[in-house]
Every structure is written in C-alpha cells, then in structure tokens.
Amino acid sequence: DGGQFSTSQGRGVFMDQALDILPADYWRWWLLSHAPENSDSEFTWDNFQASVNKDLADVLGNFVSRVTKFCRSKFGETVPVGGDYGPEEDALIARLAKGLAAYEAQMEAIEIRKASNELRALWVAGNEYLQSTAPWTVFKEDPDRAAVIVRLALNLIRVYAVISAPFIPDAAARMLSAMNTLDTDWPSDMKEALAALPEGHEFSVPDVLFQKITDDQREDWQARFAGTR
Template sequence: QSKHLCIKLEDLSGEVRAWVDKHPGWSTLTKSIAMKWLDEGLKNRGITRDLSWGVPVPRPGFEGKVFYVWFDAPIGYLAATKAWADKAGENWQDWWLDAKDIYYTQFMAKDNLPFHTIMFPAMELGTRQPWTMADQIKGFNWLNYYGGKFSTSSKRGIFLDQALELLPADYWRYALLAMAPESADATFTWEQLQIKVNKELADNLGNFVNRILKFANSRFDGQVPEGGAPGEPEQQLETDCHAALEDLHQHLSNLEFRKATGALNALWTLGNQYIDVQAPWALFKQDKDQAAMVIRTCINLIRVYAIAASPFIPNAAQTIFDALHLSDSERVSPLKATANFSVLDPGRAFDVPPPLFQKLDDERIEELRSQFGGQ
C-alpha cells in the first residue's frame, strides 16, 4: 500500500460545472468532453505518484513521491510567466491574478481537454483565489497519417524536426492549418500537401505576385505606375475583397483555422480573376494609362494579400513587405480596413522578389511518401 494526496473533485464538481456553463462559445468537441466527465460524476483524483523522476512533493510523510504530471504541468504555465516577468521587469500576477484585461485562450489535442476543462479549473477554483481562467479552449481531433497513426517507433509519418529540414516553415504552416482536424479526425497525405503548396501557395498567390511585379518592373521602370482612373471593375474588386476579408476575420475570430485558409485562398483568387479579365499585358499595347491603373491596383492588392496572409505564412509575407518597401505602419492594418487600393502611390519604388514558393513535383512526393511510409 502507498499513501497519496488527492484533489477533491467530488466537492468541486458543482463549481466546475458552473464555470463550464459560462462558456457557451466553446466548440462542440471541447464542450462535449467536459460535459461527459461532469455528467458521469467527478471522482477524487490522485495527484502524486511513486516515481523516481518528477517534481518532489514538499510535504512531510510524502518523501520519495512526485506530483502527477497533469497536476504539476498546468502550474508550469504560471511558472513560465513568472520566469519571463522576472527577466522582463514585469509582474506575473498582472496576468494571472484578478486580471481584468486578459483574454486567455488554450489550444490542445482532444486527449488533453479533460485536464484543461476539469482538472486545472478545479485546481484554480479550489484555492479560492481569483486566478485568470481560460476564456476559450480550442480542442483539436486527431491528425492521422494516411488513415493510421503517426508512429516514431515505426518511422511512420513525419515529425517537426524532419519537416523543417525538408520544406520551409510557411509550407507546413499553411498546409497543416488547411488540414486542421477541427470538426472531425483528419488525414495528412503528401498529395494534399502538394495541392496546397502548388495550387494555392505557388499558383494562386506566388504566381500573381511574380507576374505583376515582373511586368511592372519591365514596363514601368520598377515603380508603382501613374495614369488611368479606377472604374467599376476596381470598385467591384474592392467590394469582393472586403467581403473575403470579412469572412477571413470571422473565421479567425471563431478559431476556425481550416475555414480561414479557405477564405484566404478565395481572397487570392479574386486578384487572378481580375487580371484574367483586365489582361494588363495586352492592355498595355492599347492604353498604357489604363494598364498602369490595373497594375497599380494589383500592387496595392499584393500588399493586402501580404497583410492577410501574415499570420499563416509570415516569412513569405515579410518578403512581400520588403519587396514593396513598406514602412512599419504600412505592414499592419485591421483586416476589415485592409482592402485599400490607394496606400501605395504612383512613383513608389519596389523590388521583384525571387519566387515565393517552389512547386513539389510528383516524383518528389513519391519519394517523401516512400521515405516516411514506415517499416
């Protein structure tokens, strides 16, 4: 027999339920797991273990015991804040005790949801101190690998250290957000990654940026061109961009990252549709001023794209910002006010950056699938 400390979840059940009920905006996944635990009845849970490693229990009679990892780990959130605050000359309690100006969001896989919707809140409530508690808890389902589990022991699937050696971080950020297992389990495949990189990043965004800036550089001496006046097509483009940015803003506000990448890709599509119709390369031969206006609109649209894309693909966005010679203030804007096609005035210089993304060919995808297919 071994004596252990417990957290009295049975006594705290009503308070935890009341706290969970105050968050109707949680996702179905998060709320359902929390309510399942509550409805089945909380039981007192041991918070110590007989292990040789871990955080020792500082209590007489419990020598040789350590805290259970899911009792100890959330306290690390506070400890990490204190370590940062001590170095930065800040007060960690401004973030964690009776903080009125903090909105606290947690992100995690679904197997960790019980510990953050039940255990950690119970710990905070049980102290009878005004701790900052989570406002939003974003739970994710499983991301599988071709229908099965990722496995380090079987060398099945790719992991972060390997991923960053193979492809730039922006490729992974965008593709994984687009595959995010938000409403149900999802599957990673190299073929899906190829589609996201080739068709959405390289073709829809990268090719637009490259075509416009190369053409502007060769025909308008590397400057935002002057001439022409916006008309109905430009007004419609601005209206459509506002709507797309509103969709993007709404999805990000709701932490719907998969939908947000779709909205971002839809925004990029608008520019390609616009130049397909306006055809500035042909228009240049007939009406140089009108072609200048189209190109000026597109260069301003590239700025819009970079601002909207910066949370998803920050390195590519930074490359665009630098190529357009944007000031710090021109690199940021509330999404709802971003669709402004008059920020970059005629005469401003720009650079033509190298291609933002390299396509992944079928042979490369087959190599990756074979390399990480497991033993």
C-alpha cells in the first residue's frame, strides 16, 4: 500500500500477477475511475476493495442480479407483458437522459475519472428506481405494474452494458449475452432504448457479475505484494 512499485524489491502488483488473482474488469474499473487528473494516484488495497465492492458488486452487479432473479421467479425468463409507463418511469427516463449527456460530455473531454463518476451515477439511478418502485411488493396486488417495472429494468441492463463497455467490456459482454441480444446501439433516445427488448423476449440469469473482495483476500494480497522495505 502506498509507495512506489519496485520490481527489485517485489513491491507492487504487475499485470501477470493482477490477472491471476482477479479478472481484468476489476482492474480496469479501478485504474480508469482513479485516473490521475492533477497528480499521480496512489493505489491501496483498502481503496481497491472498497471500489470493487461498492461500485461494481453493490451497485451494478446487485442491480443485474435482483432484476433477473426476481423476473425469473415471478414471470419466467422472458420480458414480462402488461402495464404502461407511469410517472416513476417518466422521471427515471429523464434522469437517465440527463445523466447520459453528462457522461458523454466527460468522455468527449477525456475526463475519465469524472466520466466514471457519471457512469456510476447512472447505475445508482437504476437501483434507486428499483428500490422506490419495489416490484416484489407491488406484484402481490398489481402484477401488471410489477411487469412494467421489471420490463424497464431488464432493458436498462442492456443500456448499462452498452454504456459501460468502455470501462468494463468483459462484464458488458456478459450482460448482453444474458439479455440474449447483440444490440449495442447507443441509447441516444433513452425512452426508445428502454424498449429495445420487447415483451416476450427471452433472457437468462447470469452468474454473479462481480464477486466481492473479502477482508481475508485483501489482507493476503497486502502481505504478498508488500515486498521488502
């Protein structure tokens, strides 16, 4: 943690070692979301663990898992039929469109760290929508309303795959595969993009998108790559 990488002292994680312990997307996300702006970024295992767990596992991975597993349990592995958008969906679409514009602007300016923050905010928007609309509760009284929520959320997984590909291309490909689509069109029209997967479209529940880094793993890696002082 901290200090300069040193091959002679065995301090630091080098590419071959990094890919032995975790998939490339974990490293891509940390490196890009901590891209230096005015000075060098310092790598610490605590920060790396927090970034992977809070951003990738708890936000994006959690959204994908909750949506697909709930749909499978109540509607099967197809995009559910029924219901129409309401105020909550209109508000989310507006929020996503605004957030996407901010993300695009930061990418155009090559402000990579700021772009990653905007991307994470888009992931958060989906989670907050899911939490506030609570399809698992709504389903008991109004299955059509639950169908609307889940249908939008499944389409949002496809949108997340497309816009996240610059940062986490492997996970993005897995998300598209789970949604059973090759459609990588950029969501220029957010409402239209959230209808790309039609009612009745088949999908599959993916394996866990991102495994959390445990404290034991972090401590092991801290010791293994500390080198000699």
